[in-house]
Amino acid sequence: MANVLQAKWEVLADPEVLATAVADWLIERTATVEGVFAIALSGGSTPRRLYELLAAGARRENFPWSRAHWFWGDERFVRRDNARSNYRMAWEAMLSHAPVPPDQIHAFPVEANDPEAAALTYERELQSFYGDAALDPQRALFEVTLLGLGEDGHTASLLPKTGALDERQRWVASVQGVMPEPRLTLTYPVLESSRHVAFLVSGHEKRVALARFRRGDHELPAARLRPTGEVWLFADAAAAEGGP
Secondary structure (H helix, E strand, C coil): CCCHHHCEEEEECCHHHHHHHHHHHHHHHHHCCCCCEEEEECCCCCCHHHHHHHCCHHHHHHCCHHHEEEEECEEECCCCCCCCCHHHHHHHHCHHHCCCCHHHECCCCCCCCCHHHHHHHHHHHHHHHHCCCCCECCECCEEEEEECCCCCCCECCECCCCHHHHCCCCCEEEECCCCCCCEEEECHHHHHCEEEEEEEECCHHHHHHHHHHHCCCCCCHHHHCCCCCEEEEEEEHHHHCCCC
16 A cells, blocks of 8 residues: 555646646546546545636546546535535536536435434445445555645544544544534545545645645644555645745
8 A cells, every 4th residue: 555655746836737737637547447437526625726627628528527437535514505515616616517427426415414324325325336345455446536635634524533533444434523514524445445546735824734744744634544556746836835
């Protein structure tokens, strides 16, 4: 398994250059994949421009939309039309502008009343796509997993000092009582089951967390990830400023 110290690092001038580089990287990684494949999307502000670029112009024509299944690494337990919804952001920026078969969009079931029940439902949906209830280290669930890095070192909704950090059996966990709303997140084993993992980090406010992440500081949840495939880190110059 790869770790963050083995990641391939790329520092880009600004968020626009970062988004452009990752859009092209993503097309390169999926162009030669045979059959259907899955991508785990990241929420937050950083990937929005990436999604817009994928769904426009030549990239829209070159991406294999008909074979891609879309999942999310995490979600806030809010309505899908809520401004804080990761689903809404990806839908508005990309999925509504691309020829995506509706049954290949796998959003978290936030319409459920119970976050724990929603986590179990999403776990079953992932397992149905994968075709097994147990992950095989030789067969990745995701072709690509996109992740962010919080100022506190979290990724997806694997938040510091929460029980989800120790979960190795469940595929999806609910995280409650920490943030303003409950969160749903894929667990480490599921995020790690990916042929390509890309962290997208931008902004001066991320520079301290990014420096610690690059040192492999295990106090940061993001630094504990051990993907089965390759790891990339795309950062803009503001986030990389003063780093090792």
